[in-house]
Amino acid sequence: MTALLEARHVTKIFGGGFFTKSYTTALENFSMTIENDPPSVTAVVGESGSGKTTLARLLLGLVEPTRGQVLYKGEDLRKIGGRERRVFRRDVQVIFQDPFEVYNPFYKVDHVLTTPIEKFGLAKSRQERDSLVVQVLEAVGLRPEETLGRHPHQLSGGQRQRIMVARALLLRPRVILADEPVSMIDASLRATILGSLLKLNQEFGISILYITHDLTTAYQVSENIVVLYRGNVCETGDVELVVKKPLHPYTRLLVGSVPLPDVNRRWAAEAPASSIGQKADPNKGCRFANRCPNAMEKCIRETPPLYRVDEKRAASCYLYDDKPQLRSEDMMEVFIKGTPRLKTVVGVQ
Amino acid sequence: MADVVALSGTATDYAVKKDTWGNVRRYLRRNPSLLVGMFLLFCLLAFWLVGSAVYDTSRAAALSVPDTVHPPSAEYPLGTDRIGRDIMAVMIQGTMLTLRIGLIAGILGVSVGTIVAFLGGYYRGWFDTLLKGIVDVGLTIPGMLILIIIAVNIKDQGLTVDQMGLVVAIYSWLWPARTIRSQVLTMRERTWVEVARLSGVSGPEIIFKEILPNLMPYMLASLVGSVSSAILASIGLETLGLGPMAAPTLGMTIYWVIFYSAMLRGYYWWWMPPIAIIVVLFVGLFMVSMGLDELANPRLRRGV
Amino acid sequence: MKPDVLDVKDLKVYYHTPRGAVKAVDGVSFQLFAEERLGLVGESGSGKTTSAMALLRMIKAPGKIEGGEIWLEGADQVLARHGGKNGNGQYAKGGKVNLQTLTDEQMVSLRLSAIALIAQGSMNSLNPVMRIRDQIADGYQDHGYKLTKQELKERTADLLNRVGLRPSVADMYPHELSGGMKLRVCIAIAISLSPKVILADEPTSALDVVVQRQVMETLRRVQEELGASVLLVGHDMGLMAQAVDRLGVMYAGKMAEVSPVHDIFTKPLHPYAQLLIASLPSLDVKGEFKGIPGLPPSLLEDIPGCPFAPRCPYKMERCEVEKPILKEVAPNRHVACFLVEGAK
Numbered sequence: 002m003t004a005l006l007e008a009r010h011v012t013k014i015f016g017g018g019f020f021t022k023s024y025t026t027a028l029e030n031f032s033m034t035i036e037n038d039p040p041s042v043t044a045v046v047g048e049s050g051s052g053k054t055t056l057a058r059l060l061l062g063l064v065e066p067t068r069g070q071v072l073y074k075g076e077d078l079r080k081i082g083g084r085e086r087r088v089f090r091r092d093v094q095v096i097f098q099d100p101f102e103v104y105n106p107f108y109k110v111d112h113v114l115t116t117p118i119e120k121f122g123l124a125k126s127r128q129e130r131d132s133l134v135v136q137v138l139e140a141v142g143l144r145p146e147e148t149l150g151r152h153p154h155q156l157s158g159g160q161r162q163r164i165m166v167a168r169a170l171l172l173r174p175r176v177i178l179a180d181e182p183v184s185m186i187d188a189s190l191r192a193t194i195l196g197s198l199l200k201l202n203q204e205f206g207i208s209i210l211y212i213t214h215d216l217t218t219a220y221q222v223s224e225n226i227v228v229l230y231r232g233n234v235c236e237t238g239d240v241e242l243v244v245k246k247p248l249h250p251y252t253r254l255l256v257g258s259v260p261l262p263d264v265n266r267r268w269a270a271e272a273p274a275s276s277i278g279q280k281a282d283p284n285k286g287c288r289f290a291n292r293c294p295n296a297m298e299k300c301i302r303e304t305p306p307l308y309r310v311d312e313k314r315a316a317s318c319y320l321y322d323d324k325p326q327l328r329s330e331d332m333m334e335v336f337i338k339g340t341p342r343l344k345t346v347v348g349v350q
Numbered sequence: 351m352a353d354v355v356a357l358s359g360t361a362t363d364y365a366v367k368k369d370t371w372g373n374v375r376r377y378l379r380r381n382p383s384l385l386v387g388m389f390l391l392f393c394l395l396a397f398w399l400v401g402s403a404v405y406d407t408s409r410a411a412a413l414s415v416p417d418t419v420h421p422p423s424a425e426y427p428l429g430t431d432r433i434g435r436d437i438m439a440v441m442i443q444g445t446m447l448t449l450r451i452g453l454i455a456g457i458l459g460v461s462v463g464t465i466v467a468f469l470g471g472y473y474r475g476w477f478d479t480l481l482k483g484i485v486d487v488g489l490t491i492p493g494m495l496i497l498i499i500i501a502v503n504i505k506d507q508g509l510t511v512d513q514m515g516l517v518v519a520i521y522s523w524l525w526p527a528r529t530i531r532s533q534v535l536t537m538r539e540r541t542w543v544e545v546a547r548l549s550g551v552s553g554p555e556i557i558f559k560e561i562l563p564n565l566m567p568y569m570l571a572s573l574v575g576s577v578s579s580a581i582l583a584s585i586g587l588e589t590l591g592l593g594p595m596a597a598p599t600l601g602m603t604i605y606w607v608i609f610y611s612a613m614l615r616g617y618y619w620w621w622m623p624p625i626a627i628i629v630v631l632f633v634g635l636f637m638v639s640m641g642l643d644e645l646a647n648p649r650l651r652r653g654v
Numbered sequence: 655m656k657p658d659v660l661d662v663k664d665l666k667v668y669y670h671t672p673r674g675a676v677k678a679v680d681g682v683s684f685q686l687f688a689e690e691r692l693g694l695v696g697e698s699g700s701g702k703t704t705s706a707m708a709l710l711r712m713i714k715a716p717g718k719i720e721g722g723e724i725w726l727e728g729a730d731q732v733l734a735r736h737g738g739k740n741g742n743g744q745y746a747k748g749g750k751v752n753l754q755t756l757t758d759e760q761m762v763s764l765r766l767s768a769i770a771l772i773a774q775g776s777m778n779s780l781n782p783v784m785r786i787r788d789q790i791a792d793g794y795q796d797h798g799y800k801l802t803k804q805e806l807k808e809r810t811a812d813l814l815n816r817v818g819l820r821p822s823v824a825d826m827y828p829h830e831l832s833g834g835m836k837l838r839v840c841i842a843i844a845i846s847l848s849p850k851v852i853l854a855d856e857p858t859s860a861l862d863v864v865v866q867r868q869v870m871e872t873l874r875r876v877q878e879e880l881g882a883s884v885l886l887v888g889h890d891m892g893l894m895a896q897a898v899d900r901l902g903v904m905y906a907g908k909m910a911e912v913s914p915v916h917d918i919f920t921k922p923l924h925p926y927a928q929l930l931i932a933s934l935p936s937l938d939v940k941g942e943f944k945g946i947p948g949l950p951p952s953l954l955e956d957i958p959g960c961p962f963a964p965r966c967p968y969k970m971e972r973c974e975v976e977k978p979i980l981k982e983v984a985p986n987r988h989v990a991c992f993l994v995e996g997a998k
């Protein structure tokens with residue numbers, strides 16, 4: 002069955018033009034599919050410079066890959082135009098990070114909901130349009146009388162972001178790319194937004210690609226995880242395995258550095274430095290070599306492939322080179338599919 | 351401060367009173383430039399309206415008055431000039447005519463400037479490169495020079511006031527084009543434009559419905575600037591004798607003042623009124639422009 | 655029990671907007687003890703950053719410090735050293751100085767030398783066209799230290815070393831440094847005059863967790879060496895749990911609870927603190943998403959009673975009409991809540 006959205010051996014390089022010698026590999030040989038049947042929640046975790054934002058833009062067709070392809074229902078995004086492209090725009094929605102920047106300051110927040118209804122012909126009359134708006138607002142736990150008719154600056158960040166989730170729901174997409182949806186929201190309001198997102202997944206069967214730097218919320222929300230570092234996949238698979246028993250040195254460092262709100266588990270002792278140091282070339286070999294305490298000569302020469310360390314987890318590190326190798330396009334094999342999820346309780350207004 | 355933004359409009363602030371007039375009044379109190387400027391312009395407008403209603407403005411035409419160079423008197427409150435015109439009538443008519451030239455040129459300039467700015471700034475490509483080239487080069491060439499050359503060549507065909515406006519417009523679109531283009535360049539990168547695109551909104555619709563409304567303050571400020579520079583240019587040209595000779599505009603009056611050495615001969619009632627009106631006009635326009643600058647650029651807004 | 659170096663009493667900071675006065679900080683009191691790390695946590699609009707800025711008297715119009723006292727230990731010595739105009743202890747009380755009584759000039763001489771600030775977005779508080787060594791030298795110069803070139807070089811190298819940077823960084827420009835390195839430079843500048851109090855306002859907000867941890871550990875080490883106290887302002891409860899000794903939780907311009915960090919995370923007393931901690935997602939177990947329903951109140955209106963009452967699951971009648979006061983309900987545990995008060 003053709004995948005809904007697929008990245009096939011995608012590489013994106015910035016810079017390196019005629020006059021500049023230096024270039025950055027934002028993403029290298031990345032392959033991943035997003036299915037809708039069954040609907041999944043996958044987290045892509047990485048720090049700034051990891052390539053996660055580039056991945057989102059590639060999947061949305063906002064930038065083109067340097068090598069490889071991004072396919073929608075089996076067709077290269079670059080070749081899709083006109084009607085088919087409109088369908089794509091409906092099927093793949095995005096939730097941005099900044100809950101303020103997404104609103105045109107001239108209009109009330111209603112505008113952001115009525116525009117797609119109008120453009121995609123989702124309602125045949127004014128009444129139908131209004132009832133659709135009310136419907137989606139209530140679905141994300143907002144009260145229409147408290148949100149409609151207001152300007153963006155009159156609402157809280159949490160409310161604004163939830164309206165964006167409602168907007169995503171309007172179009173009944175098959176996939177939602179959520180790019181750091183809660184990083185600019187207060188802690189106490191995050192739960193409600195994440196809850197709404199999960200509701201979209203469970204009640205409406207929408208697959209979610211949750212892109213973030215926050216390992217904790219990624220763990221809470223998703224089934225599978227992809228950990229990126231400087232454009233390469235470090236570790237991927239069942240989120241329970243990757244987070245509870247990280248194998249890749251970077252994942253280990255990441256998990257160990259997360260500030261847990263638990264006074265009994267204070268940060269561990271400072272991590273040992275790398276033995277390889279600055280010798281590594283930023284575009285060759287394992288990107289983590291210059292910070293890795295286990296780095297070997299091999300690591301700076303060649304990028305390690307993915308090794309299938311567990312049934313449902315793979316890591317790209319030579320420490321595990323005794324395990325079977327996994328091709329980039331087979332990365333999805335370590336993903337768990339369709340786990341029954343815990344019931345989520347969302348704070349009700 | 352982010353804190354203040356979040357605080358001033360939270361959930362309990364539901365009763366959104368439609369107090370637009372209150373907001374306008376409050377803002378004007380905080381923006382004295384705008385208030386004073388508007389008042390001055392209003393005075394001039396009133397001068398013309400009331401003046402044309404109560405006064406006989408037909409005497410602004412040349413040779414309409416038998417007593418030439420008559421100092422102010424009961425019959426001629428501002429006296430008369432050498433060409434046989436009632437100066438009060440000239441002032442009343444002139445204010446309107448000068449403003450008209452400015453408005454024609456200003457509005458035309460901003461309209462043309464806005465259209466090309468949007469086309470170039472939003473769509474980029476060859477048109478934008480061409481536009482940038484023309485505007486950048488055009489702005490470095492002294493405008494008066496171009497206008498003088500054009501005016502000299504057209505003048506013999508009998509320039510009317512409206513044609514004057516068109517001539518000045520040739521130059522007045524450049525500056526608006528540049529400033530509005532930069533605004534468009536910034537706006538098109540905003541996230542909410544991307545959101546609109548992802549919602550299926552087409553290019554022209556994004557321009558008109560998403561970006562344009564946000565640029566209104568800028569365009570208004572641009573208009574005032576355009577009108578001011580157009581009036582200045584027209585007065586400049588007229589003073590040199592390159593305007594509509596028969597029209598009783600303020601600039602032409604100054605031309606005649608120079609031609610007949612009115613200053614040297616002490617005909618103060620002839621050269622003072624036009625200068626006074628021009629000064630009021632410019633101070634008014636300047637203050638409005640400063641006030642609008644503040645409106646358009648929230649960062650300049652003064653705290654309470 | 656260590657003495658306190660900073661004693662804030664009933665601080666009030668209001669922002670005067672056309673729609674009225676926004677009470678960003680409304681009667682906040684707390685103490686910062688010697689050599690301790692105190693955290694000030696709250697969500698947006700809680701008043702935590704405003705409180706910190708008020709300590710340095712860096713509140714800009716339309717904001718104004720409307721009341722309260724800020725007693726700083728050791729300030730009189732610093733003022734005397736810099737020849738303050740009223741440097742004879744008229745405003746002092748047992749070695750402490752009430753910052754509110756000082757002139758702007760005197761405040762200037764206190765900043766960096768008695769209280770230092772590591773601002774939010776430290777990356778952007780470094781002058782992009784000046785080398786690091788010149789920016790460090792600036793601090794010395796502005797406070798009247800006359801150092802020879804050699805002395806300056808040595809001190810700079812020492813400072814950089816203390817924050818874990820190579821001496822060669824001194825000759826670099828900010829854009830040549832990574833985010834973490836820039837923050838370390840800001841820490842170096844903050845400790846250059848050996849202040850007793852260091853204010854860190856969300857210093858790591860733009861950094862990734864790995865760098866954040868490393869820099870916070872450096873800050874701790876540096877603070878211990880200096881014997882200084884740190885006031886860490888932020889919204890990340892997880893970071894607070896790891897990086898401070900005591901924590902003050904602010905809500906709607908008021909202090910809800912101040913307790914030792916161990917106590918507050920294991921047994922939070924104030925309902926807001928309880929709900930807040932309960933809403934924090936864990937890395938151990940996938941669970942329910944518990945947010946706090948409702949929204950913080952508008953600070954424009956006068957809030958009768960406890961500001962958290964509308965959202966509080968334990969709200970009593972008293973809470974809606976009477977304002978709770980911060981009281982010590984257990985050793986070193988201060989809470990502003992009628993429920994907790996009554997239970998003791």
